[in-house]
Amino acid sequence: MTAKVIVTRPRPGLDDTLARARAVGLDAVGHPLSEIEPRGWHGPDPEQVDALLVGSANAIRHGGEELRRYGGKPVHAVGKATAEAARRAGFAVASVGSGGLQSVADTIRPPSRLLRVAGAEHVPLGVAEGVSVTTVIAYEAVPLALPEALRDMQQHDLVVMLHSAGAAAQLAKEARRLELDPSRIALAAIGPRVAAAAGDGWRAIHVCDTPSDAALLDMVRRACL
Template sequence: MTRPLAILRPAPGDRATLERVHAAGLAARATPLFTVGPLAWAPPDPAAFDALVLTSANAVRHGGPGLAILAQLPVLAVGPQTAAVAAAAGLTVAATGDSDLAALLAGQPPQRRLLWLAGQDRTASTHPALRQFIPVYASTPRPLNAAEAESLHGSVALLHSARAAQRLGTELDRHRVPRGTVRIAALSAAIADAAGPGWADRAIAARPDDTALIAAARRLAIDP
């Protein structure tokens, strides 16, 4: 028996993940838990900063015209997918991480002046090089209807963020779909922990990217 994978991330990331899952020979369905949209924001003087920190491709997708004003700043991207979207938008990627924000900033000197563009809800950081944070997009929770919640029964849910992990549990509990009928695959142990207890099984990606996440999910999807 092969369980379907449930893709919970918002568009357009859900489509990209769906294509990767199908390329891996697995079944999947997209059931986004959030909708993403731009926020109004004013770019600061780029001369006041040394580099731009991007922790999500959505900051590029929804950055709007203000992003062009900051295009002269080199980009520190949290991962390869964010780096690829930034490069495609004409930004110069100077460094690409392979873990999380803390790892990305670990080698940055405290006197460096970094501007962080991200979502309205983000994991806080106290690194001294982060001089300013500007939210440029927001992820709004999207309630599942009863049929969507029931469709997750027997699936392997892909968790790309702690917010999605928490939201998944909330929505299943609200519709009385037992957590014990769902397996979860997460980009990190912290994300899996955010989902809370009660899941049928869980797996952690070896790296924080879609390819590794799908590989982890495959181990849960194929029953002996």
């Protein structure tokens, strides 16, 4: 029997992951552990910004009117999905990463004044001397409860996909609330920081080498089929 895969990322990313998971033969269902909500923000004078640094398509989707002030600025995007969201919003894309936002930041040469449009949950970045980063918070992930029916799903070989540390921490909290047996649940984490946030006691924790949805799905497919 193949494992049942639980996808926990917020929409609309959840729907994209579900479609890709089912296309490769995974028995996948969606139970988001958070929903994305915009936050009011105000950035610096656009004349003081050379480019935007964006680690999620959510920053583009929820940037609002304030983001439009920077419409003429190029975007350094964490990956293809973020780059596509930026293009659809009318931005020119200067670079597209494939291994996390730090790898993108490492390619930016001085002098450069970056505006990082981030979520409330974000990791610190290092940049080269002569590169400055101003960070603004444009959105946040609001935790959601898991359904009571998840208790009954423990009879399956469960694998839970985790795309963020916030989701991992919320899963651990919800597992305690629902009195789930973590020893019957395997986790597939998009990176080491996400895996660490889930805590201990799970049947297994698989950690992705490359922080992307495609790589995470490939890891899950190899583990489940």
